[in-house]
Amino acid sequence: MTDTHEPRDPELPGRLLVVERDALVPLLRSLPDADFARAVEACPGWTVRDVLAHCATVLTRVLERRFEPGVFSPESNERDIADRAERTHAQIIDELERGMTEAGPVIAQAGGVLDMIALGEWVHAGDLRDTFGVPGAYAGPGTPHALALLAWVTREKGHLPVHADLDDVDEPLRLGAADGARPPARFIGDSATLVRLYAGRSLDGMSYELVGAAAPELNIFG
Structure with missing residues (x-):
């Protein structure tokens, strides 16, 4: 993890x-x-x-x-x-x-x-x-770096804790500050959809599961 x-x-x-x-x-x-x-x-x-x-x-x-x-x-x-x-x-x-x-x-x-x-x-x-309709718009060669940076930024911002099981990444990703005040939310889906959630981008047509949090709570740019 x-x-x-x-x-x-x-x-x-x-x-x-x-x-x-x-x-x-x-x-x-x-x-x-x-x-x-x-x-x-x-x-x-x-x-x-x-x-x-x-x-x-x-x-x-x-x-x-x-x-x-x-x-x-x-x-x-x-x-x-x-x-x-x-x-x-x-x-x-x-x-x-x-x-x-x-x-x-x-x-x-x-x-x-x-x-x-x-x-x-x-x-x-x-x-x-x-x-431009490019497939995998929020993915690509930078994804591992982006996910690592997202994890660090959400911790430093004191963001709500999330346990992400990603379809396209071998290890789960822990995001946010696990201070015990709130149990971690659970995300299941691919990394591009996770990025969309945290960036407040459209989720139309995206397949994912989010339990224990509402999508707007994850937006780090809002």
Whole structure:
């Protein structure tokens, strides 16, 4: 069983970003221009280009260590997207690629407070694949890193305890803070559906079992 009491691995967020870079960037560079205007269902009001601009900006902020008051609020995110309105699609992808390549060491040195950024970038990559109808949108080569990071983040956030039996992972996964105040909830399903639950994404057509908790309670981004 993967134990959430394992110490933080400072290199884990960077590994996740690099693995996802290698999976996502070639797909983005192959897109026709029209695809950048497609709406992203998981991010109401945003297009593919908007999501990419947001993801690129977040990582650039990490690299430049720019975290002014109100950063990452909805208003701040919209300003960041607007600031990139004159850039080409290729320039935004270049910025994203650089961030995914170089942000890992900065996140590692931050002591854990930025770890969730890497997880958010991975989830947004899934949002984009889902928009394009790519099978296994919230899965792929980064899944082992993402699950390990999810376990650590939910423990640090004091999230409710969950015992996850995953169809596509050999060992069960323990998430959240097992403080005895609440018995662990039980999840049975695949890892992509687990990610959807914790990211607050659509579960339409997903097959899973969740006992002892309601789906909205698992959302770490809400």
